[in-house]
Amino acid sequence: MSEQLQHKRHTLAHLLAAAGLQKYPEAKLTLGPAIDSGFYYDIDFEGDVVSDESLKEIQKSMKKLLNSWTEFTHKEVSKEEAISLFAGNQYKLELIEDISEKGEPITLYTCGGFTDLCRGGHCEHPNKEIDPDSFKLDKVAGAYWRGDEKNPMLTRIYGLAFESKEELSAYEAQIEEAKKRDHRKLGKELDLFTFSELVGSGLPLWTPKGAIMRHELDTFIWQLRSKHGYQRVTIPHITKKELYQTSGHWDKFADELFRITTREGKEYALKPMNCPHHTQIFDRTPHSYRDMPQRYAETTMVYRDEQSGELGGLTRVLSITQDDAHVFCRMSQVMEEFDRVWDIISTFYGTFGFDLRVRLSFHEPTQMEKYLGTKEVWEKAENMLRQIAQSHQADYFEAQGEAAMYGPKLDFMAKDSLGREHQVATIQLDMNLPERFDLSCINEKGQKERIVMIHCAIMGSIERFSAVLIEHLGGNFPLWLSPVQVAIIPVSEAHIEYAQNVYNTLTGVGIRASFDASNESMGKKIRQAKKDRLPYFIVIGDKEVEAKNVTLEARDGASEQMELSQLGNHLLAMIDAKVL
Numbered sequence: 001m002s003e004q005l006q007h008k009r010h011t012l013a014h015l016l017a018a019a020g021l022q023k024y025p026e027a028k029l030t031l032g033p034a035i036d037s038g039f040y041y042d043i044d045f046e047g048d049v050v051s052d053e054s055l056k057e058i059q060k061s062m063k064k065l066l067n068s069w070t071e072f073t074h075k076e077v078s079k080e081e082a083i084s085l086f087a088g089n090q091y092k093l094e095l096i097e098d099i100s101e102k103g104e105p106i107t108l109y110t111c112g113g114f115t116d117l118c119r120g121g122h123c124e125h126p127n128k129e130i131d132p133d134s135f136k137l138d139k140v141a142g143a144y145w146r147g148d149e150k151n152p153m154l155t156r157i158y159g160l161a162f163e164s165k166e167e168l169s170a171y172e173a174q175i176e177e178a179k180k181r182d183h184r185k186l187g188k189e190l191d192l193f194t195f196s197e198l199v200g201s202g203l204p205l206w207t208p209k210g211a212i213m214r215h216e217l218d219t220f221i222w223q224l225r226s227k228h229g230y231q232r233v234t235i236p237h238i239t240k241k242e243l244y245q246t247s248g249h250w251d252k253f254a255d256e257l258f259r260i261t262t263r264e265g266k267e268y269a270l271k272p273m274n275c276p277h278h279t280q281i282f283d284r285t286p287h288s289y290r291d292m293p294q295r296y297a298e299t300t301m302v303y304r305d306e307q308s309g310e311l312g313g314l315t316r317v318l319s320i321t322q323d324d325a326h327v328f329c330r331m332s333q334v335m336e337e338f339d340r341v342w343d344i345i346s347t348f349y350g351t352f353g354f355d356l357r358v359r360l361s362f363h364e365p366t367q368m369e370k371y372l373g374t375k376e377v378w379e380k381a382e383n384m385l386r387q388i389a390q391s392h393q394a395d396y397f398e399a400q401g402e403a404a405m406y407g408p409k410l411d412f413m414a415k416d417s418l419g420r421e422h423q424v425a426t427i428q429l430d431m432n433l434p435e436r437f438d439l440s441c442i443n444e445k446g447q448k449e450r451i452v453m454i455h456c457a458i459m460g461s462i463e464r465f466s467a468v469l470i471e472h473l474g475g476n477f478p479l480w481l482s483p484v485q486v487a488i489i490p491v492s493e494a495h496i497e498y499a500q501n502v503y504n505t506l507t508g509v510g511i512r513a514s515f516d517a518s519n520e521s522m523g524k525k526i527r528q529a530k531k532d533r534l535p536y537f538i539v540i541g542d543k544e545v546e547a548k549n550v551t552l553e554a555r556d557g558a559s560e561q562m563e564l565s566q567l568g569n570h571l572l573a574m575i576d577a578k579v580l
């Protein structure tokens with residue numbers, strides 16, 4: 001967000017507070033920052049409930065007040081002055097205490113006769129800079145003071161604010177569309193996954209249709225990986241504590257680790273990641289430089305104990321399926337290996353029409369003590385990543401300080417069809433685990449050489465990626481990915497035999513067809529096929545039976561007629577090409 005927009009949004013938070021106080025003079029103000037889509041203010045209304053009706057009234061008075069908000073002024077005050085001004089408001093008093101403890105100046109900002117404790121960052125002339133049609137109040141929610149559930153519950157009033165009325169409308173339209181495409185709603189309608197109270201929240205159960213979708217995605221990734229020399233490995237889902245003590249995850253994942261104590265009192269854990277296990281496969285035998293790199297891939301679940309309040313749909317789950325891979329290689333091979341993964345990522349995301357942007361997450365040169373490895377190694381590695389980004393003519397930017405402590409990374413961001421950006425794949429260089437597990441190869445001179453690891457999941461989490469993909473496509477999966485690819489719909493009894501023949505022809509070549517021989521009307525069956533967002537359906541009537549042909553009708557309304565003998569190959573060619 002631009003600084004100007006940020007100032008505008010924060011100014012509107014002040015305006016909201018002023019208008020709120022007009023209606024509820026006893027209310028206690030707390031904090032009101034700018035956020036991504038606008039602003040909010042947390043207010044203690046002391047039991048008063050802010051209805052939709054009152055929200056409208058407050059919005060109306062905000063617009064009225066705006067006319068008189070001509071200029072912001074500010075002054076620094078002593079702690080005593082501030083305390084007397086906000087006497088009776090325990091929240092502001094707490095803030096004043098914090099500010100003075102940090103030794104920072106206490107400042108008051110005033111506009112249109114309304115004064116608030118604030119650090120600044122406003123429009124200088126709100127009435128001139130803010131279009132009254134470019135903002136509106138959105139909704140009311142509860143929020144604990146300072147996010148701590150031990151504190152009192154406040155009322156948070158959210159507002160939307162953009163540069164112009166048009167941008168505000170565009171944002172609202174996007175939110176409306178996003179609601180229709182919500183993966184939780186579509187996942188249910190398309191019967192892809194479900195949750196059971198008995199199994200627990202955050203533990204999605206994949207239905208037969210959902211399992212097909214996952215399998216197709218994973219098979220595609222595997223096809224791409226196998227071209228680049230990846231090999232499959234398989235590991236157990238639990239491990240002794242000692243593995244994670246060596247890797248450092250016992251401490252790092254302390255809160256998120258599902259722990260198991262055996263009947264003999266031994267401590268195990270469910271894996272929160274796969275890398276430590278994979279190091280032990282690499283380390284099963286000494287490696288010559290001629291064996292390098294070793295590329296291990298495995299699609300498997302990891303488990304992280306998230307707080308139940310944070311679970312929702314497929315985006316926050318306890319059981320996460322990773323299409324994980326680790327490359328064990330020499331430092332001199334890093335560039336080529338990153339390049340290979342980049343190819344896989346751009347092919348995969350390109351297939352779905354995502355636009356990718358890449359963040360080169362680099363170290364912060366002034367804080368070398370935060371990182372493992374020497375400055376020279378980091379600079380060399382980062383230069384390689386930069387060269388790769390340039391050679392792919394990628395839309396990239398560099399972010400200093402975003403690296404992991406153990407190495408720089410490439411973070412890919414995908415823009416979906418609604419213009420929202422999601423962080424998806426990452427490729428990470430890791431100089432830490434090989435050190436901790438003493439991983440090496442024997443180089444040309446017969447010496448032990450420390451190797452590095454590359455972590456490279458393509459989808460990352462299949463659950464999260466599925467959520468992004470379902471919403472990006474609005475549930476309209478391409479033919480190759482669709483759990484049911486073609487519906488065969490006979491018009492009446494007389495057409496069942498030929499329809500069965502068409503069905504057998506398709507399933508015989510591995511196409512996922514459905515055959516609806518029920519007594520429902522043809523119109524209803526077609527509506528159902530469209531509701532299920534099937535890529536194609538074929539209606540079989542007198543004409544088709546007589547001519548021994550079929551008319552393939554697409555969900556977008558296009559249709560083409562062909563001989564039954566051509567149908568299978570026609571569809572297989574589109575499946576093979578992964579036509580979107």
Ligand SMILES: [Zn+2]
Pocket residue numbers: 010014109118119120121122
């Ligand atoms: Zn302010």
Ligand SMILES: [Zn+2]
Pocket residue numbers: 273274275325326455456
């Ligand atoms: Zn890893």
